[in-house]
Amino acid sequence: MEQPSKRRRILDAAVEIFSRYGFYNSKVSQVAKAAGVADGTIYLYFKNKEAILIQVFEDTMEELSSKQRMALDGLETATDKLRTFVRVHFEMVGRNPELAEVLTVELRQSGKFMRDADMRAFGRYLGIAARIVAEGQAAGEFSPDLRPRRVARMLFGAIDELSLEWAMSARRKLVEEAYSQTVRVFLNGLNRKE
Amino acid sequence: MEQPSKRRRILDAAVEIFSRYGFYNSKVSQVAKAAGVADGTIYLYFKNKEAILIQVFEDTMEELSSKQRMALDGLETATDKLRTFVRVHFEMVGRNPELAEVLTVELRQSGKFMRDADMRAFGRYLGIAARIVAEGQAAGEFSPDLRPRRVARMLFGAIDELSLEWAMSARRKLVEEAYSQTVRVFLNGLNRKE
Amino acid sequence: MEQPSKRRRILDAAVEIFSRYGFYNSKVSQVAKAAGVADGTIYLYFKNKEAILIQVFEDTMEELSSKQRMALDGLETATDKLRTFVRVHFEMVGRNPELAEVLTVELRQSGKFMRDADMRAFGRYLGIAARIVAEGQAAGEFSPDLRPRRVARMLFGAIDELSLEWAMSARRKLVEEAYSQTVRVFLNGLNRKE
Amino acid sequence: MEQPSKRRRILDAAVEIFSRYGFYNSKVSQVAKAAGVADGTIYLYFKNKEAILIQVFEDTMEELSSKQRMALDGLETATDKLRTFVRVHFEMVGRNPELAEVLTVELRQSGKFMRDADMRAFGRYLGIAARIVAEGQAAGEFSPDLRPRRVARMLFGAIDELSLEWAMSARRKLVEEAYSQTVRVFLNGLNRKE
DNA sequence: TATGAATGAGGTTTCATTCAT
DNA sequence: TATGAATGAAACCTCATTCAT
Numbered sequence: 001m002e003q004p005s006k007r008r009r010i011l012d013a014a015v016e017i018f019s020r021y022g023f024y025n026s027k028v029s030q031v032a033k034a035a036g037v038a039d040g041t042i043y044l045y046f047k048n049k050e051a052i053l054i055q056v057f058e059d060t061m062e063e064l065s066s067k068q069r070m071a072l073d074g075l076e077t078a079t080d081k082l083r084t085f086v087r088v089h090f091e092m093v094g095r096n097p098e099l100a101e102v103l104t105v106e107l108r109q110s111g112k113f114m115r116d117a118d119m120r121a122f123g124r125y126l127g128i129a130a131r132i133v134a135e136g137q138a139a140g141e142f143s144p145d146l147r148p149r150r151v152a153r154m155l156f157g158a159i160d161e162l163s164l165e166w167a168m169s170a171r172r173k174l175v176e177e178a179y180s181q182t183v184r185v186f187l188n189g190l191n192r193k194e
Numbered sequence: 195m196e197q198p199s200k201r202r203r204i205l206d207a208a209v210e211i212f213s214r215y216g217f218y219n220s221k222v223s224q225v226a227k228a229a230g231v232a233d234g235t236i237y238l239y240f241k242n243k244e245a246i247l248i249q250v251f252e253d254t255m256e257e258l259s260s261k262q263r264m265a266l267d268g269l270e271t272a273t274d275k276l277r278t279f280v281r282v283h284f285e286m287v288g289r290n291p292e293l294a295e296v297l298t299v300e301l302r303q304s305g306k307f308m309r310d311a312d313m314r315a316f317g318r319y320l321g322i323a324a325r326i327v328a329e330g331q332a333a334g335e336f337s338p339d340l341r342p343r344r345v346a347r348m349l350f351g352a353i354d355e356l357s358l359e360w361a362m363s364a365r366r367k368l369v370e371e372a373y374s375q376t377v378r379v380f381l382n383g384l385n386r387k388e
Numbered sequence: 389m390e391q392p393s394k395r396r397r398i399l400d401a402a403v404e405i406f407s408r409y410g411f412y413n414s415k416v417s418q419v420a421k422a423a424g425v426a427d428g429t430i431y432l433y434f435k436n437k438e439a440i441l442i443q444v445f446e447d448t449m450e451e452l453s454s455k456q457r458m459a460l461d462g463l464e465t466a467t468d469k470l471r472t473f474v475r476v477h478f479e480m481v482g483r484n485p486e487l488a489e490v491l492t493v494e495l496r497q498s499g500k501f502m503r504d505a506d507m508r509a510f511g512r513y514l515g516i517a518a519r520i521v522a523e524g525q526a527a528g529e530f531s532p533d534l535r536p537r538r539v540a541r542m543l544f545g546a547i548d549e550l551s552l553e554w555a556m557s558a559r560r561k562l563v564e565e566a567y568s569q570t571v572r573v574f575l576n577g578l579n580r581k582e
Numbered sequence: 583m584e585q586p587s588k589r590r591r592i593l594d595a596a597v598e599i600f601s602r603y604g605f606y607n608s609k610v611s612q613v614a615k616a617a618g619v620a621d622g623t624i625y626l627y628f629k630n631k632e633a634i635l636i637q638v639f640e641d642t643m644e645e646l647s648s649k650q651r652m653a654l655d656g657l658e659t660a661t662d663k664l665r666t667f668v669r670v671h672f673e674m675v676g677r678n679p680e681l682a683e684v685l686t687v688e689l690r691q692s693g694k695f696m697r698d699a700d701m702r703a704f705g706r707y708l709g710i711a712a713r714i715v716a717e718g719q720a721a722g723e724f725s726p727d728l729r730p731r732r733v734a735r736m737l738f739g740a741i742d743e744l745s746l747e748w749a750m751s752a753r754r755k756l757v758e759e760a761y762s763q764t765v766r767v768f769l770n771g772l773n774r775k776e
Numbered sequence: 777t778a779t780g781a782a783t784g785a786g787g788t789t790t791c792a793t794t795c796a797t
Numbered sequence: 798t799a800t801g802a803a804t805g806a807a808a809c810c811t812c813a814t815t816c817a818t
């Protein structure tokens with residue numbers, strides 16, 4: 001069969017269900033049904049319900065990180081890189097709004113319940129942005145007195161908030177605008193003042 | 195007796211419990227116990243568990259809005275106002291990290307389940323920031339080609355993300371830094387480029 | 389004040405509420421509200437919720453018995469008496485359908501939970517009908533080989549079933565018909581066959 | 583396994599428990615225990631507690647109706663049919679007093695809360711008796727000026743009342759007597775007077 | 777691997793009853 | 798007597814998880 005593996009189907013179904021109802025209001029049986037498997041089958045692939053969420057989160061973060069690294073590869077300036085970072089993130093949101101919603105919401109919700117592994121996946125993603133900032137500072141493009149990690153987090157919060165607004169609204173044309181405005185604010189915000 | 199009203203005690207207890215365990219992992223009986231009332235008493239003041247969360251959210255948003263309006267009153271420039279807006283928000287977080295955490299996390303979680311009333315409370319808060327941006331544009335302080343509402347949302351996301359990081363970490367000195375860096379990035383980001 | 393005593397008001401309110409929602413679906417607070425007293429006041433007059441029902445039942449049975457005795461007093465033949473018994477019962481139903489419904493329904497529902505006292509009140513009412521039958525048999529009006537108590541019960545069941553149908557329907561003109569048909573069937577049924 | 587289905591076991595257990603404690607005083611967990619299943623299993627077969635009662639009611643009514651139709655099939659006169667109708671009803675009561683009690687009691691209790699479906703099951707049963715009366719009238723056996731439906735209801739009330747008395751007493755020999763006396767009263771009552 | 781019927785722990789909520797005023 | 802806010806026991810029901818097939 002050339003259809004995705006069961007494990008994959010379960011994860012995809014989970015994204016769909018979790019984004020529609022929220023993690024705590026989703027039932028495992030709903031996910032099973034959406035995945036076209038029996039309830040019990042879920043437990044052959046995941047220890048429990050929470051493990052599905054964790055996996056969705058990690059998978060997505062890693063995929064995003066990977067996409068970012070590929071897109072950033074070869075770019076010269078930090079300015080270009082930051083622009084790209086924001087664009088890639090919004091592209092993911094644009095292509096998969098449900099996934100974005102799950103990420104964004106559950107990242108918070110689960111918060112302190114997240115395992116270290118998950119925080120690390122998130123940390124790696126933030127690290128990409130932080131590195132861009134640091135590079136920009138080293139190259140003299142960005143103000144040197146901002147803490148890269150903090151800026152990265154701020155940037156993520158801004159992007160994420162706009163993503164959520166976008167995912168929850170019906171006006172699907174906002175991505176482009178969200179992208180350009182975020183870039184404008186942050187690039188200006190980070191630019192070295194002479 | 196000069197102690198707070200039962201209703202108030204329940205709300206305070208809810209913030210404590212919700213922030214510690216998350217809304218869905220909190221039990222009404224825990225809230226009752228923390229409030230020093232019987233389980234049933236909760237239901238004299240709130241229709242159900244969710245109504246407590248909603249109320250916490252609305253109360254806080256209104257209080258924050260009110261604090262902002264007072265702090266902003268009399269300020270001249272949009273630049274000053276934006277700086278103040280960020281400061282007031284972080285001050286609240288600094289004084290009441292648990293409350294901030296509940297707000298920030300549950301705002302997302304409940305997301306689309308939120309009632310109009312709640313979205314409106316949130317919308318009013320955003321409106322304050324949006325108006326500052328618009329005023330700044332009208333006065334020539336800020337770039338005119340940014341959409342105030344979008345910027346307000348971006349700003350909220352950034353602040354909120356830093357708040358969450360801060361609330362969940364033990365290093366309580368970050369507030370001051372978070373404030374100053376946010377202000378720097380956003381003020382520069384919004385400034386009119388000549 | 390010339391209004392009814394609180395105790396009376398509570399009983400009347402109970403009849404209204406119990407008939408509308410059924411005993412188990414009625415809340416004490418509803419009864420209190422309908423009676424215009426505080427919840428706690430109920431417990432100054434009745435030991436508990438069930439005691440209200442019991443009292444309603446006993447009161448009504450005694451009142452019915454009393455009405456029957458007055459109506460029957462002076463009548464000569466058992467035939468006349470039986471006719472009157474049926475008429476008086478249906479008159480009560482006609483005047484106070486809610487009361488009838490409570491009686492009829494709760495008599496069954498409470499069934500084995502009823503105290504002896506209540507069964508005795510009911511027994512006394514049945515006794516009136518049974519005595520009529522026995523007198524009719526002694527006078528040669530009715531067949532001698534029917535057990536009066538059994539017939540009384542049968543009669544009560546028949547009347548009661550029609551009452552219930554009537555109380556629950558909107559067609560309030562049936563009482564007269566129910567009366568005449570019941571009398572016809574039972575008088576013929578009891579008549580001595582030669 | 584040749585033992586009854588779980589669904590069947592639950593219904594049987596419900597009859598036992600409901601008749602012993604009354605519907606509102608019965609706990610779902612009691613029914614589950616009596617049926618030998620877990621509490622949750624009940625909800626795989628019934629939407630909620632009330633649905634069990636409804637099902638018991640409908641099942642029994644249909645079974646009774648079916649029994650009646652089979653017993654009546656082939657009988658010639660309405661007199662014979664009426665006699666049979668009463669006998670079959672009392673036989674059911676004699677074989678399954680608990681079931682009878684649940685029926686009789688809860689039929690009233692639930693009263694106006696009953697769904698149309700249930701009233702229809704009851705209506706069909708009444709219809710059988712009503713048809714007998716109508717046939718008897720058409721054949722000249724019974725007085726033509728009684729309304730069949732009303733008489734059917736009266737008959738049901740009488741039978742039912744005796745059933746209840748019987749179910750609640752310990753003297754289990756009364757069925758035969760109840761049968762013969764009911765038949766006597768009603769047949770005479772309905773007979774055409776010349 | 778896959779199923780899905782069965783489990784049973786446990787939470788939210790109701791409401792009869794109490795008691796301080 | 799009267800109040801009504803407060804109590805807290807208890808029940809219905811849900812649903813994540815298991816396990817016999």
